[in-house]
Amino acid sequence: MKVDKETIEYVANLARLRLSEKEKEKLALDLESIISYVDKLNELDTSKIIPTVHVIPIKNVFRDDEVRDSYPKDKMLMNAPEKEDGCFKVPKVVE
Template identity: 85%
Template sequence: MKVTKETIEHVANLARLNLSEEEKEKLIHDMENIISYMDKLNELDTSEIIPTDHVIPIKNVFRDDEVLDSYPKSKMLMNAPEKEDGCFKVPKVVE
């Protein structure tokens, strides 16, 4: 694929970059090298390779849910600045 100055200017505009003429010329050369390298990778025969999401095997690391006893309500409300009817009392925030 041939990278043109217009392509570089378009990408620079999308990235909101202000490039000098020297930078544009350097980027044309760099992008052509990158694309030619990717084209070389496309020449590889991958028909015998199974597609994978990850290179290493991944397993679920979550633990099983366990039902445990909760703290008693009186202990939970012990440090509440204000409480009412067994609940935390907070200032009204909605008119």
């Protein structure tokens, strides 16, 4: 793929870069080299390859969510240093 001056200026504008003419020429050559290297992947036959999300097989190891009763409020507040109106009382942190 040939990278032209307009493409370089467009990419530089997106990246908020100010490039000199010499830098634009070097970037064009570098991008052409990168794109031609990546284009080699198009030569591979991937028709029999299953698309994957991860390189190694991973499955969810978390338990299923299930609705259960919560602990009784009085048991939860039993060890609270301070409580007020059935809630934990903590120091005020915002004025």
